[in-house]
Amino acid sequence: MKRVHLVLIAFLMLFSNTVFANEGMWFLMHIKRLIHRDMEKMGLQLTPEEIYNINNQSLKDAIVQFNGGCTASIISDSGLVLTNHHCGYNAIAELSTESQNHLNNGFWAGSLQEELKPESLFVRFFVRMDDVTERILSKLNDNMSEKEREAVLNQEIAKIEQENNEGGKYTVSVRSFYQGNEFYYFVYQDYKDVRLVGTPPKSVGKYGGDTDNWEWPRHTGDFSLFRVYADAEGNPADYSKNNVPFKATYHLPVNIEGVKENDFAMILGYPGRTNRWMPAEGIEQNVKYAYPAWVEGSKLSMDVMKKYMDADESVNLMYTSKYAGIANYWKNRQGMIDALTAHKTAEAKRKVEKKFNKWAHKKTNKATYGNVIKNINAYYALTNDKAKHDNYLISLLRSSKFSVLPYRIGKNLEFYVSENEAKRQELLPKLQGLIASSYSDYHLPLEKEILAEQLKLYTSKSNYELPEMITGLAKDNSIEAYVNAAFELSIFSSKERVEAFLAFPNEALLTNDPLFKLSIELLDQYRAKPDALEQPTNDFQKSFRLLVEGLRVSELSNVKYPDANSTLRLSYGKVRALPKDPRNDAEVNNYTTFKGMIAKYKPNDEEFDLPKEMLDIYKKKDYGRYANSKGELPVNFLSDNDITGGNSGSPVLNGKGELIGLAFDGNIEAMAGDVIFDKNLQRTINVDIRYVLWLIDKYSNAKHIVDELTIISDK
Numbered sequence: 001m002k003r004v005h006l007v008l009i010a011f012l013m014l015f016s017n018t019v020f021a022n023e024g025m026w027f028l029m030h031i032k033r034l035i036h037r038d039m040e041k042m043g044l045q046l047t048p049e050e051i052y053n054i055n056n057q058s059l060k061d062a063i064v065q066f067n068g069g070c071t072a073s074i075i076s077d078s079g080l081v082l083t084n085h086h087c088g089y090n091a092i093a094e095l096s097t098e099s100q101n102h103l104n105n106g107f108w109a110g111s112l113q114e115e116l117k118p119e120s121l122f123v124r125f126f127v128r129m130d131d132v133t134e135r136i137l138s139k140l141n142d143n144m145s146e147k148e149r150e151a152v153l154n155q156e157i158a159k160i161e162q163e164n165n166e167g168g169k170y171t172v173s174v175r176s177f178y179q180g181n182e183f184y185y186f187v188y189q190d191y192k193d194v195r196l197v198g199t200p201p202k203s204v205g206k207y208g209g210d211t212d213n214w215e216w217p218r219h220t221g222d223f224s225l226f227r228v229y230a231d232a233e234g235n236p237a238d239y240s241k242n243n244v245p246f247k248a249t250y251h252l253p254v255n256i257e258g259v260k261e262n263d264f265a266m267i268l269g270y271p272g273r274t275n276r277w278m279p280a281e282g283i284e285q286n287v288k289y290a291y292p293a294w295v296e297g298s299k300l301s302m303d304v305m306k307k308y309m310d311a312d313e314s315v316n317l318m319y320t321s322k323y324a325g326i327a328n329y330w331k332n333r334q335g336m337i338d339a340l341t342a343h344k345t346a347e348a349k350r351k352v353e354k355k356f357n358k359w360a361h362k363k364t365n366k367a368t369y370g371n372v373i374k375n376i377n378a379y380y381a382l383t384n385d386k387a388k389h390d391n392y393l394i395s396l397l398r399s400s401k402f403s404v405l406p407y408r409i410g411k412n413l414e415f416y417v418s419e420n421e422a423k424r425q426e427l428l429p430k431l432q433g434l435i436a437s438s439y440s441d442y443h444l445p446l447e448k449e450i451l452a453e454q455l456k457l458y459t460s461k462s463n464y465e466l467p468e469m470i471t472g473l474a475k476d477n478s479i480e481a482y483v484n485a486a487f488e489l490s491i492f493s494s495k496e497r498v499e500a501f502l503a504f505p506n507e508a509l510l511t512n513d514p515l516f517k518l519s520i521e522l523l524d525q526y527r528a529k530p531d532a533l534e535q536p537t538n539d540f541q542k543s544f545r546l547l548v549e550g551l552r553v554s555e556l557s558n559v560k561y562p563d564a565n566s567t568l569r570l571s572y573g574k575v576r577a578l579p580k581d582p583r584n585d586a587e588v589n590n591y592t593t594f595k596g597m598i599a600k601y602k603p604n605d606e607e608f609d610l611p612k613e614m615l616d617i618y619k620k621k622d623y624g625r626y627a628n629s630k631g632e633l634p635v636n637f638l639s640d641n642d643i644t645g646g647n648s649g650s651p652v653l654n655g656k657g658e659l660i661g662l663a664f665d666g667n668i669e670a671m672a673g674d675v676i677f678d679k680n681l682q683r684t685i686n687v688d689i690r691y692v693l694w695l696i697d698k699y700s701n702a703k704h705i706v707d708e709l710t711i712i713s714d715k
């Protein structure tokens with residue numbers, strides 16, 4: 001009896017590993033070989049070719065990268081693009097003014113003519129990919145230093161890009177995977193005339209704000225709609241009135257039948273970064289040195305920004321997107337510190353590395369892998385303080401506009417000053433363009449305060465070697481006075497002053513400019529590569545590559561897919577509840593309801609306020625065909641897909657490849673997920689497509705948009 005049991009358990013374990021694998025971010029070209037059978041067992045009804053085909057239309061034609069950092073999908077044959085509200089946020093804020101505040105009030109274009117073009121926004125279509133590992137590795141050998149390796153690599157990469165870009169028609173990107181053990185190239189086509197079609201008000205699109213961010217139960221209408229435009233031939237084109245809506249090769253049908261526990265769910269998108277192969281001491285360094293500095297630096301900037309944003313709506317519109325971006329990763333990094341500590345992730349990794357080290361010291365492996373762990377650990381021990389320092393510095397550079405701007409413009413001015421009059425005239429238009437774009441949308445008092453506060457934090461917290469100029473300031477306790485005086489004197493403190501400099505260039509003025517000098521110091525410090533670290537860095541890079549190679553050869557790692565690096569991936573799993581939660585009124589804790597959203601409403605609260613119309617419509621309960629079988633309006637739902645930042649806006653698809661939702665977040669308790677995937681904890685938080693359609697159709701009266709979609713329903 002017992003034996004039978006054991007066999008059964010062993011069988012079930014095997015079964016659960018292979019059939020219900022929710023871990024993994026897979027390449028589309030590997031679907032057939034690696035995951036198709038598994039997906040079929042779970043409910044996929046498409047062939048690999050229906051998902052990824054380079055000769056005929058396939059699902060991949062409807063998936064785009066959105067403005068570099070998010071994902072979106074094409075949902076009509078006239079180029080309608082669906083992404084998250086937080087992905088469109090920057091564009092929506094840019095298109096808003098105090099009197100026409102689309103961010104606060106929402107916006108729906110009544111016709112194509114009313115669609116709004118933000119300054120810069122692009123979508124990237126994926127054309128194809130291929131494996132170039134053998135080609136690249138054949139050019140490299142074990143005797144090369146990491147620097148030599150990189151030089152040869154870059155040469156070969158440039159050739160591959162050249163061979164595949166079809167005379168500039170495509171953008172080609174060769175990327176390394178498994179820490180430099182494999183290489184693939186990706187061919188893309190970018191469209192840069194992308195216009196805003198519609199968005200719910202921020203109170204709906206960002207409902208719950210930073211309090212609910214990264215949390216479940218969730219009630220956020222996190223979507224916005226854009227449209228891709230092309231020239232008359234369907235090719236990418238700069239903005240022009242004559243451009244026409246892009247005729248999509250393929251668009252996603254939308255299924256409004258609803259989801260239930262265990263339904264198959266797959267997500268295609270552009271996950272940004274995971275570190276599933278990161279060594280134990282790297283995790284430790286992040287938890288103890290890098291992330292705490294990141295969190296502290298971010299919070300400091302957030303507090304300064306918030307003060308000015310709350311006082312003036314025009315300042316709020318200028319900074320709200322930047323603030324949201326910083327706040328998002330502020331909470332994320334604290335969540336990572338907490339989760340990695342609670343789950344003892346570094347310890348778990350140390351155990352694997354111990355096994356690896358044993359394997360590495362076997363006679364046949366020793367020559368290649370014997371020093372791997374030793375080198376890796378030595379490197380981290382040497383760079384802990386630097387990691388802390390770098391993170392304070394990065395937080396300064398990321399949040400202070402005037403820490404970077406003088407350098408960027410100043411380096412161009414140096415060149416300008418050194419040229420004769422004729423050459424200067426030639427350089428002028430480009431410089432003027434750079435100046436115009438650099439000096440839009442900022443608030444000087446805020447910028448001065450951020451720079452001073454960040455400098456104070458950076459100098460006080462970093463026990464790492466700082467540039468003399470900066471230590472001097474800190475010693476005299478004169479940072480504030482210095483920053484004020486610098487802005488008084490600098491030619492970079494306003495657009496008018498830089499322009500005046502263009503008219504009367506003067507080399508000495510530039511070289512002695514205080515903001516320029518500070519900016520140079522900070523960026524030099526950022527790029528500095530201390531001599532003492534050269535050899536350890538070289539050994540570390542090589543050892544990390546060998547660690548990943550060795551973990552794969554020895555099969556000591558169960559990670560079977562490459563880390564995310566903003567390349568297109570497929571993740572499959574299912575709709576999956578978390579344990580029952582008293583905060584969620586829904587019967588099963590895998591979705592939330594409109595009723596639950598209204599229950600969180602707090603009048604005049606920054607995060608939980610709602611428009612009056614929303615409360616009115618709630619009383620009517622007019623959910624139409626978007627209600628579930630219980631008569632509720634579903635808002636968000638959970639699935640167990642393996643995704644990360646960058647997947648925001650990704651379509652969630654059922655077994656037929658029909659759109660059932662929009663991925664927009666992860667749950668805070670699984671925040672260690674970027675380093676170790678936890679199959680029991682990790683969830684993806686999605687907007688239910690029925691809520692999206694209800695918001696467009698019933699709440700916003702934009703039925704003409706719903707009419708553009710291909711809707712699958714038996715209602």
Ligand code: ARG
Pocket residue numbers: 086206208209210212213214324327328645646648664665666
């Ligand atoms: N956590 C989400 C992500 O990284 C972003 C959510 C934006 N919402 C917010 N309240 N900041 O994809």
